[in-house]
Amino acid sequence: MVAATDTNTSHIDHLMDIPVIDLSLKKSKVAKLIVKACEDYGFFKVINHGVPHNIIKKMEDESLDFFHKPLHDKIRAGSANPFGYGSKNIGLRGDKGELEYLILKTNHDSIVNTPQFRCAVSSYVECVRELACKILELIAKGLGVPRSVFSHLLRHFDSDSLLRLNHYPPVLNQTIGFGEHSDPQILALLRSNGVAGLQISLGNGNWLPVAPDPHAFCVNIGDVLQAMTNGRFVSVRHRAMANTLPGQSRLSLIFFGAPPPEVTITCPPQLLKQHEPRYRAFTWAEYKSHTYAHRLGETRLDHFKIA
Ligand SMILES: O=C(O)CCC(=O)C(=O)O
Numbered sequence: 001m002v003a004a005t006d007t008n009t010s011h012i013d014h015l016m017d018i019p020v021i022d023l024s025l026k027k028s029k030v031a032k033l034i035v036k037a038c039e040d041y042g043f044f045k046v047i048n049h050g051v052p053h054n055i056i057k058k059m060e061d062e063s064l065d066f067f068h069k070p071l072h073d074k075i076r077a078g079s080a081n082p083f084g085y086g087s088k089n090i091g092l093r094g095d096k097g098e099l100e101y102l103i104l105k106t107n108h109d110s111i112v113n114t115p116q117f118r119c120a121v122s123s124y125v126e127c128v129r130e131l132a133c134k135i136l137e138l139i140a141k142g143l144g145v146p147r148s149v150f151s152h153l154l155r156h157f158d159s160d161s162l163l164r165l166n167h168y169p170p171v172l173n174q175t176i177g178f179g180e181h182s183d184p185q186i187l188a189l190l191r192s193n194g195v196a197g198l199q200i201s202l203g204n205g206n207w208l209p210v211a212p213d214p215h216a217f218c219v220n221i222g223d224v225l226q227a228m229t230n231g232r233f234v235s236v237r238h239r240a241m242a243n244t245l246p247g248q249s250r251l252s253l254i255f256f257g258a259p260p261p262e263v264t265i266t267c268p269p270q271l272l273k274q275h276e277p278r279y280r281a282f283t284w285a286e287y288k289s290h291t292y293a294h295r296l297g298e299t300r301l302d303h304f305k306i307a
């Protein structure tokens with residue numbers, strides 16, 4: 001697909017279609033479509049994903065209940081580095097955003113303080129982890145590599161996957177809510193309520209708004225999957241605009257599928273063949289600490305490129 005942009009006047013592109021992939025189609029077809037979307041954009045939507053509506057609804061309701069609590073209750077979840085509640089500050093390097101958020105572990109009991117919220121989180125995480133693994137297994141099929149080469153990293157008991165809940169209360173002025181970046185992990189599954197905000201970068205300063213879709217999950221390819229495919233897939237750069245709809249909150253729920261800290265990230269040999277490796281091997285712990293030491297907008301994977 002070719003980006004239809006007017007480079008002189010427009011930096012928002014409404015004319016391109018984001019690939020929407022129906023997971024109920026034949027596996028071999030879906031695998032091909034997903035690989036193509038990962039190569040072209042590093043971003044796509046999935047429908048017929050199998051995550052039950054009531055589980056999503058419960059998670060959204062409990063998340064909004066949490067964010068609507070008084071501040072002194074929210075900060076009881078601890079501070080967001082690494083797991084807990086944060087507001088306006090993103091990471092430790094001075095990045096600011098027009099949001100508040102809660103970061104939760106996925107492989108141990110979450111820190112949320114009511115049994116209903118804990119139960120909603122654990123059911124939601126179980127479903128989205130399974131969906132992420134299913135997508136990674138389709139990717140493996142499409143690439144002709146062993147089925148669990150990516151998914152076993154998320155299924156591992158020590159997987160560093162996390163769930164992030166972002167809440168964008170209404171603000172008066174149109175501004176950026178969460179700055180441009182790529183996600184460092186393997187892949188991210190994002191859902192938002194009916195309020196728009198997410199945009200993906202088409203390069204050259206052009207942005208494609210992603211309309212909220214109650215039936216879909218958005219899939220973002222992360223830096224680790226770019227490295228594991230030797231750069232064949234791109235980790236999509238994206239941002240979220242602040243929410244300016246009076247009286248409405250934007251809520252996004254993002255599952256980040258990550259490897260265990262000590263696992264070494266390399267490209268499967270089947271994907272190298274006659275190509276030279278483009279990234280040196282690194283552990284997820286190493287990548288994470290490199291990420292935390294840099295600003296949100298930096299192209300953090302470049303540090304691991306082989307010159
Ligand atoms: O909240 C959103 O829509 C996007 C936020 C995001 O990209 C992130 O938390 O990594």
Ligand SMILES: [Fe+2]
Nearest residue numbers: 181182183238
């Ligand atoms: Fe992101």
